[in-house]
Amino acid sequence: MVISEEIRAKIDAEIAKYPVKRGALLPALHLVQSEHGYISNELAKELGELFEIRPIEVMEVVSFYNMFYDSPQGRHHVYVCTNLPCSLRGGRDLLRQLESHLGLKPGQTSADGRITLNHEECLGACGYAPMMRVGAQYYENLDLEQAKKILSELE
Amino acid sequence: MLKAPYVTNYLTEHFGEDDYGTLEGYKRRGGYEAARKALSQMSPEEVIDQVKDSGLQGRGGAGFSTGMKWSFMPKDSDKPKYLACNADESEPGSFKDRIILERGPHLMLEGILIAAWATGAEKTFIYCRGEYAFPGACVQRAIDEAYAAGVFGKNALGTGFQHDVVLMLGAGAYICGEETGLLESLEGKKGQPRKKPPFPAQYGAFGMPTTVNNVESFSHVPFIINNGAEWFKGFGTDKSPGTTIFGVSGHVVRPGLYELPLGTRLDEIIFEHAGGVPGGKKLKGAIPGGMSMPILPAGQLEVPMANEFLREHKTMLGTGGIMVMDETTCMVRAGVVISYFFRDESCGQCTQCREGTGWMHKVIERIERGAGTDRDIGILEDVAAKMEGQTICAFADAAAWPIQGLLRHFRNDFEEHVSRKKCPFSESFEL
């Protein structure tokens, strides 16, 4: 078993909330990914057994949703919003500056595995642009210096 | 936590007070009295009639009558019935539901409980976009508090009515905001919209009768129950009653949220409330209701923000997310950003949508680079027209409309790119 007892217990608690087991698949993927960073084939197999579906069906769901990953990622996901409202207030400039600051193109991960940089679509922070999301955390009304400082403090 | 809206009205009156998000703070300001009244003194039919009479229209984008939608739920079904609360808020330019989730979660939960009573639903699934980790946590805390105090569960508010609430986080897919995409996602599947009919009221979540409403739609309901339909109709226009939370973004002095009556003029929102365009620049255009809604040029901003008026200008209220663009903005670049989004988010089931969104993006991108030809503008119009009204869900229309709007009002921007073979707007935001 790759999924820990603790996560397994949380998945069971989620399953209890839905009339059909599979309803808890997205919550389960979030839980498993929080522990493992991405959904490996091995994890897909185990989740498949748990949810009584084929591993390929698990991976189908993984590949449909932007927030699930099927390959190893940096420890921190840094997403800069480049949708229209953010673009109008410097979102794209911020992304370009962070690209050169980090030496990364969107989608790339730093050599030390610390940061994966990417652009993202609207995150519901359009009135507080430019903004970036680092993992679950939003940072809004940003300028380059603030953004650099936030990134430098990531472990 | 987001700061309170710049302008508040009944809905967001207490959003500036931090304890309003707690059960105690909410109750101290009269919270859950409307639900208590509905569950103990009103029949489900009476609740539905009152919400119908109020004229409340869904705030998720389509503007359908909320009371009418509730009345579609089967009355004599032996199947369990469900509600789904749409907290997916992914329409670019929209950030109004987020403040309800963060600062007024009990308001939404109270609306849900009243809707559950009215429709006979035993469970509500709140589907919140995955990126809203913090707003989602605020809602979960409110749910936990409400359960602990007996607001939900087997004996909701001590009335003997049973209702449960489950929060689910999505995982980053715009299409899961479409109501049947949402239902598929709730079931642990890819969020690919379903063919309708059957409609969710017959065949919804897990195959059971389900009503889907937006976060804000639910949140107006307690006020309607407390104050009556006539009171509610005192806000807004004859056909579009109540207030809504407008989100203003882009080139304005004070971007942010403004709760104003429906029918407030767009120019009043942009210039008086949001402070107008910064730096003494002129306004070029504004998208009135989230990115799917066609843009309005500077000359058409006197329109009242309600569907009956916006329709005359070939656009709609949508989510009330207003994006303002100043005179430096290249509308072809705006088109590149818009078409990229829709290309990226199409779920791929329908050919017109899957191919059309990709095609539109390719052509607009070519025009922006200065490599477009005279024919390209015609191709764009043709592709957009062929995407409308042809597909399983309204996403394809939502992808075509904004491009049609850009061509309708800013065709000149496109033509100049073609004739000059480059972007003529040196000060525009860059791609």
Ligand SMILES: Cc1cc2nc3c(=O)[nH]c(=O)nc-3n(C[C@H](O)[C@H](O)[C@H](O)COP(=O)(O)O)c2cc1C
């Ligand atoms: C592509 C697409 C995306 C949508 N996204 C959302 C959304 O994020 N939130 C929302 O409430 N409604 C969204 N809707 C509208 C829903 O399908 C549905 O009409 C709405 O949730 C119903 O609630 P209401 O009647 O209370 O507005 C979307 C519709 C489409 C076609």
Ligand code: SF4
């Ligand atoms: S219109 Fe587009 S998003 Fe909607 S079902 Fe068809 S392919 Fe999917």
Ligand code: FES
């Ligand atoms: S456009 Fe960036 S958060 Fe909406």
